[in-house]
Amino acid sequence: MTKEERLKKRHRAEKRFRFYGLTSIFVALLFVVILVQNIFSKGSSAFKKTVITTEIFFDQELLEIQNGASQEEIMGADFYDIMIENLIKAYPAKDRDEEDELLKLFSGDAEIEIKKAFLNDNSLIGKTITLDLTASDDIDQLHKGNYPRDLPEERRRISDFQLVIYDYFVENKMISKNFNNYFFNNGDSRDPELAGIGGALVGSFYSILICLLLAFPVAVLASIYLEEFAPKNKITDFIEININNLAAVPSIVYGLLALQILLATIQLPRSTPLVAGITLALMTLPRIIIPCRASLKAVPPSIREGALAVGASKFQSVFHHVVPLALPGTLSGTIIGLAQALGETAPLILIGMVAFVVDIPSSPVDPSSSLPVQVYLWSESAERGFVEKTSATIMMLLSFLIVMNFIAVYLRQKFEKRWN
Amino acid sequence: MNIVLIFLITIFSVSLFFYGKSKTKTISIKDNIKLNALPKFYGYYLVLWCSIPALVFLLVWSLFEPVIIKSIIIETAANQGAILSDKNEANLIYEKIKAIHLGTYFGDIDSILRESAIAYAKFINLFTNSKVVLIFGIIIASVIYSLKKIKNNNKARDDVEVILKGLLFVSSLIAILTTLGIIFSLLFESIKFFSVINIFDYLFGTNWSPQRAFVRDASSITAAEFEELKDAFGFIPLIAGTSFIAFIAMLVAVPIGLFSGIYMAEYASVKVRRISKPIIEILAGIPTVVYGFFAALTVGPFFRQVVENLGLTVSSESALAAGLIMGIMIIPYVSSLSDDVINSVPQSLRDGSYAVGATKSETIKQVVIPAALPGIIGSVLLAISRAIGETMIVVMAAGLAANLTINPLESTTTITTQIVMILVGDQEFDSPKTQSAFALGLTLFIATLILNYIAQRAVKKYREKYD
Numbered sequence: 001m002t003k004e005e006r007l008k009k010r011h012r013a014e015k016r017f018r019f020y021g022l023t024s025i026f027v028a029l030l031f032v033v034i035l036v037q038n039i040f041s042k043g044s045s046a047f048k049k050t051v052i053t054t055e056i057f058f059d060q061e062l063l064e065i066q067n068g069a070s071q072e073e074i075m076g077a078d079f080y081d082i083m084i085e086n087l088i089k090a091y092p093a094k095d096r097d098e099e100d101e102l103l104k105l106f107s108g109d110a111e112i113e114i115k116k117a118f119l120n121d122n123s124l125i126g127k128t129i130t131l132d133l134t135a136s137d138d139i140d141q142l143h144k145g146n147y148p149r150d151l152p153e154e155r156r157r158i159s160d161f162q163l164v165i166y167d168y169f170v171e172n173k174m175i176s177k178n179f180n181n182y183f184f185n186n187g188d189s190r191d192p193e194l195a196g197i198g199g200a201l202v203g204s205f206y207s208i209l210i211c212l213l214l215a216f217p218v219a220v221l222a223s224i225y226l227e228e229f230a231p232k233n234k235i236t237d238f239i240e241i242n243i244n245n246l247a248a249v250p251s252i253v254y255g256l257l258a259l260q261i262l263l264a265t266i267q268l269p270r271s272t273p274l275v276a277g278i279t280l281a282l283m284t285l286p287r288i289i290i291p292c293r294a295s296l297k298a299v300p301p302s303i304r305e306g307a308l309a310v311g312a313s314k315f316q317s318v319f320h321h322v323v324p325l326a327l328p329g330t331l332s333g334t335i336i337g338l339a340q341a342l343g344e345t346a347p348l349i350l351i352g353m354v355a356f357v358v359d360i361p362s363s364p365v366d367p368s369s370s371l372p373v374q375v376y377l378w379s380e381s382a383e384r385g386f387v388e389k390t391s392a393t394i395m396m397l398l399s400f401l402i403v404m405n406f407i408a409v410y411l412r413q414k415f416e417k418r419w420n
Numbered sequence: 421m422n423i424v425l426i427f428l429i430t431i432f433s434v435s436l437f438f439y440g441k442s443k444t445k446t447i448s449i450k451d452n453i454k455l456n457a458l459p460k461f462y463g464y465y466l467v468l469w470c471s472i473p474a475l476v477f478l479l480v481w482s483l484f485e486p487v488i489i490k491s492i493i494i495e496t497a498a499n500q501g502a503i504l505s506d507k508n509e510a511n512l513i514y515e516k517i518k519a520i521h522l523g524t525y526f527g528d529i530d531s532i533l534r535e536s537a538i539a540y541a542k543f544i545n546l547f548t549n550s551k552v553v554l555i556f557g558i559i560i561a562s563v564i565y566s567l568k569k570i571k572n573n574n575k576a577r578d579d580v581e582v583i584l585k586g587l588l589f590v591s592s593l594i595a596i597l598t599t600l601g602i603i604f605s606l607l608f609e610s611i612k613f614f615s616v617i618n619i620f621d622y623l624f625g626t627n628w629s630p631q632r633a634f635v636r637d638a639s640s641i642t643a644a645e646f647e648e649l650k651d652a653f654g655f656i657p658l659i660a661g662t663s664f665i666a667f668i669a670m671l672v673a674v675p676i677g678l679f680s681g682i683y684m685a686e687y688a689s690v691k692v693r694r695i696s697k698p699i700i701e702i703l704a705g706i707p708t709v710v711y712g713f714f715a716a717l718t719v720g721p722f723f724r725q726v727v728e729n730l731g732l733t734v735s736s737e738s739a740l741a742a743g744l745i746m747g748i749m750i751i752p753y754v755s756s757l758s759d760d761v762i763n764s765v766p767q768s769l770r771d772g773s774y775a776v777g778a779t780k781s782e783t784i785k786q787v788v789i790p791a792a793l794p795g796i797i798g799s800v801l802l803a804i805s806r807a808i809g810e811t812m813i814v815v816m817a818a819g820l821a822a823n824l825t826i827n828p829l830e831s832t833t834t835i836t837t838q839i840v841m842i843l844v845g846d847q848e849f850d851s852p853k854t855q856s857a858f859a860l861g862l863t864l865f866i867a868t869l870i871l872n873y874i875a876q877r878a879v880k881k882y883r884e885k886y887d
Contacts, residue, residue: 018687028755032703035706224588401706
């Protein structure tokens with residue numbers, strides 16, 4: 001091999017090496033794009049729901065209440081007959097079986113939706129209104145194009161006759177898509193068309209709030225102690241080793257801790273944001289302490305010495321001068337820690353947040369779910385409608401994380417002082 | 421109640437602050453004493469004394485009150501003739517009594533329940549009243565004490581700082597408490613587990629099927645049940661499955677992560693670096709449940725489709741899908757750490773290599789990477805510990821049956837999956853099945869601890885070498 005050939009070979013190797021590096025980065029970026037694209041394409045349709053525009057006639061004979069009935073009377077009244085009588089008029093069905101199939105195209109909440117319309121205006125008896133009633137999950141998926149119609153009938157959840165009704169609805173422009181308020185307001189449900197993340201959102205909010213209230217002050221105080229006051233001795237070293245190890249302990253171990261200590265020993269209520277918040281706080285604490293200490297360390301000693309020189313005590317120099325300067329870094333570290341806690345699932349499953357909770361929690365000691373656990377729960381469900389709901393929940397979760405991370409980056413870049 | 425108490429304590433503290441501040445001011449002016457601290461420190465001193473003892477007491481009380489009341493009530497119910505053969509029944513009765521007290525119980529109420537509910541109401545009342553009385557007692561005592569201290573002492577600032585320093589120290593102790601809590605809670609149940617199951621049967625058994633361990637009470641098992649139990653908890657399939665999935669994840673994460681790290685440290689321009697580094701780190705910020713969903717719903721079925729087209733049948737839950745997605749998740753851990761490590765290799769080493777005519781890639785391969793090797797190994801070890809502790813991806817995509825297999829298309833199970841599967845939903849304590857989850861947790865904890873320790877030592881040693 002001549003010198004030139006060898007040089008060429010070496011240069012080729014150089015180019016190849018560089019190509020590998022570039023490819024790796026490209027592959028990693030590609031994964032991000034595929035993941036995000038996949039979730040968005042599946043989830044964006046969940047923000048709309050399919051509604052069937054139906055005429056509702058409030059027949060006095062079918063209701064026990066009068067015009068001008070009070071709220072309690074309406075809530076207690078039975079609207080079932082009104083619902084049946086009106087819904088079967090949506091399509092000219094021939095017999096009982098056909099009517100049953102027709103009724104199945106509406107959601108399980110049709111009666112409540114009619115009742116709500118009456119609650120808004122209690123003088124409707126004897127009048128006819130047009131109402132957008134939520135369609136059942138099968139029709140919803142069909143209308144959004146997520147459901148193949150060309151399967152043989154026995155493998156479809158929708159019968160041939162229901163397809164005929166659907167086509168009739170489409171032809172008469174009775175079917176349309178509205179903003180899906182249920183997705184944001186409702187709690188969990190067995191019916192995909194009624195299931196929402198309202199309960200999970202509130203549950204996550206309480207959990208993260210408790211996590212913040214517990215973890216932030218303790219983390220800041222602990223890092224101030226370790227960085228500014230701690231003598232160099234064995235106890236301090238031991239604390240440091242502990243913090244570093246805790247930051248790397250798998251999150252599921254914190255779930256076991258919570259199960260044994262918080263639920264079995266102290267007997268806090270299961271499945272609640274309170275327990276979730278404490279668990280997440282324990283888990284997040286070391287992850288906040290590490291950036292807090294880094295930002296305290298970044299404040300140059302001259303600041304401390306200056307304060308001490310004009311007669312401040314050690315405490316005054318730290319709390320009046322060092323901590324305010326370290327605050328942006330501290331806050332951004334905390335927000336990133338909270339963002340991780342928001343996406344954490346495994347420990348919450350162990351403390352029972354997988355329970356099926358329909359009600360939206362009104363306090364941190366009510367059973368509830370949380371956003372990531374809701375993703376897990378729905379992804380285990382067989383119904384097709386839950387796929388888009390799960391993806392949409394992930395979209396919500398990711399957008400919260402993006403916002404939190406942006407705030408963290410903004411705080412750091414805007415307020416943090418560069419010392420050199 | 422607690423909220424009202426906390427509110428009252430706050431109000432007391434705030435008013436004491438202003439009282440202390442103005443009082444010392446007037447005294448110092450009237451008697452012409454030169455104070456050693458600013459008047460507000462006397463205020464702070466009073467606030468700390470007024471609030472901390474009371475709040476600590478309130479916290480401790482709230483932790484123990486439910487437990488104590490529960491044991492008292494269960495005892496009274498038992499005295500009245502309620503049949504409480506085991507813990508679950510006692511818990512059920514207690515929940516019923518509580519529900520009756522709150523007015524949310526709609527079942528039949530017999531005389532035992534009614535009497536117990538009355539007793540419960542009585543005890544709740546008693547406890548609440550004594551709590552309030554004790555808290556006010558504590559507040560008054562500590563305020564009197566601190567007022568007296570202030571009179572004879574004018575170094576309030578020093579005292580305040582000593583108390584605050586104590587508070588700071590206690591905060592930093594929480595890390596130790598958490599570790600102790602983890603070790604205690606894992607050991608406590610694990611010891612019970614290993615008193616039933618021989619530790620060697622656990623460590624070297626090749627069959628994992630905890631659902632066979634249906635015996636409720638571990639203390640009263642027959643010989644036949646014991647035989648059944650003995651080989652239901654074999655750890656080998658789990659560690660095999662865990663390592664197998666972690667291995668697949670490493671096959672993805674190490675080359676991609678390492679090459680990205682190298683490229684970013686050595687080749688990329690500042691601009692490329694500034695854009696691509698945060699985007700790759702997005703991968704680390706995505707919640708793992710999202711990866712699990714992606715693996716279970718998109719990647720798994722995709723692999724099944726591909727393999728079915730080749731004429732084989734597979735389940736859609738496979739080690740391959742879980743491992744691949746886990747690998748993607750871990751890429752940024754490898755790439756960021758190796759990027760840092762490579763960046764801290766001194767420039768002089770590179771310059772020396774260029775000076776003797778090496779190309780850039782030769783320098784990297786033969787000088788930079790060997791120099792950075794301990795750090796790179798450390799980052800890979802950290803990534804492995806992350807992979808074996810990862811839960812959601814494997815729970816959603818890897819399967820539940822404990823197969824001993826090396827076929828990546830078959831479903832395998834991992835330590836974390838089994839912990840979740842055993843503990844999800846209602847579980848009765850004191851059953852070997854539940855306890856086995858804690859034994860698994862302990863194993864996992866020890867394994868990750870060792871890996872992390874070695875990795876941190878490696879990275880630290882390496883840093884010291886070039887600092």
